[in-house]
Amino acid sequence: MENISDRWLEIDIDAIKHNLEQVKSLLPEKVRLIAVVKADGYGHGAVETSRLLYQNGVDFFGVSFLDEAVALRQAGIRASIMLFSPLVNEQQVTTALTNYITLTITSLNDCTLLDKISRRMNVKTTVHLKVDTGLGRFGLNREELIEVCQTLKDNPCIYIEGIYTHMAEAASNNPIYTQKQFSRFLSIIDELKQAGFKIPVCHCANSAVFLNYPEMYLNAVRIGTLISGELPAGKFMNQLDLINPYKYKSRVISLRTLDKGSYLGYNRTVRLNQPAQIAVIPVGFNHGLALQVANRPSGWGDFLKVLAKSILAFFHLSRFTLKVKINGCEYPIRGKVFMQMALVEIPVEAWVKIGDEVEVPVRKTLAARNLNRIYIKDGEPCKIEAQERIGYIVEEDS
Ligand SMILES: *Cc1c(COP(=O)(O)O)cnc(C)c1O
DSSP: OOOOOSEEEEEEHHHHHHHHHHHHHHSOTTSEEEEEOHHHHHTTOHHHHHHHHHHTTOOEEEESSHHHHHHHHHTTOOSEEEEOSOOOSHHHHHHHHHTTOBEEEOSHHHHHHHHHHHHHHTOOEEEEEEBOSSSSSSOBOHHHHHHHHHHHHTOTTEEEEEEEOOOSSTTSSOOHHHHHHHHHHHHHHHHHHHTTOOOSEEEEEOHHHHHHOGGGOTTEEEESTTTTTOOOSSOOSSOOOOOOOEEEEEEOOEEEEEOTTOEESGGGOEEOSSOEEEEEESOOGGGTBTOOOOOOOSSHHHHHHHHHHHHHHHTTOGGGSOEEEETTEEEEEESOOOSSOEEEEEOTTSOOOTTOEEEOOBOTTTSOTTSEEEEEETTEEEOOOOOOOSSOOOOOOO
16 A cells, blocks of 8 residues: 555564563463553554464454444454453443453442343343552442452343452562552452352563562463563563564655754744754644653652653763664754654764655654554565464353
């Protein structure tokens, strides 16, 4: 297909396969892998990533929202697909049941809704119960868990396959809070068992837990970031050799040599102290360039780090400026990033021309969904078609 856009993504599928193998190399045989492909497969394309993983033996996927789950079903993924967030109305539950999505129950409200609609439709469904052990997002507490189990016990349509929780601080140096969450989780599982409810699949590990706490794998792990080729932000005990499959590509659309003393961009934040070639790339903050997640710093140390970074960036210290790559060389983005463009400073002697490909540092989870994605295998573009899996039998839990 002809690519008339000046922005596209290149996704190396050999790298995704490699990352999957890396994760599997740490995975004990009895522990199930739930491959998380939310946020459009962490920017790599949820459908294509899932097809690829499915063809490589993954039989359990996790996403946040119903539209993400349905898109995978429509793409022919016949594995378990689990939803992490609650459904809020009858229409959503009906759609989820028709598509055989594995649901999470996060509240008594979820439980009542699902109980009612599954009975009415007489469709079998699998659910996991979510426990809040200290993240403060979704989840049931002890009393609610027992109530949910008691309500669903008599519903022949519902199979409680799993119970899980999500960790708040597993990437930090300090294990205390994670251990506290873990022991809360275990004691809740135990209480349910005492009350006569034994739930087969227990899980609490995301990528950070997977690297730091092998003792917390239980029966399954939910891994997204590592398969996507990145480490979560933080410190880790186990090391994996990961490859980032993603490149955001664009082209030089203008190139001029400007004199020493020329100003660059809005508010003239940069003045050239030598002549330079200035390239325009058609990528700006509207495309996700230079955007950051604006969280409040997590403590004084973090605050000082953020402050130091802004100070160093103000003085154009090269480690803290954004850079693009053209013909294998890195060049800095200069001046304020525009809505849809940015300026790149290139030494006069460097050999760059209009139309040259540019690799731009747009974060994969911020890149627009409608960009053309080119999948690369053995260095060549390829298509990832829906395809039956070869050599695997999907085992049904009973
Ligand atoms: C995103 C997510 C994961 C995967 O986390 P990674 O750190 O990306 O591996 C696991 N569980 C839940 C509930 C999530 O939302």
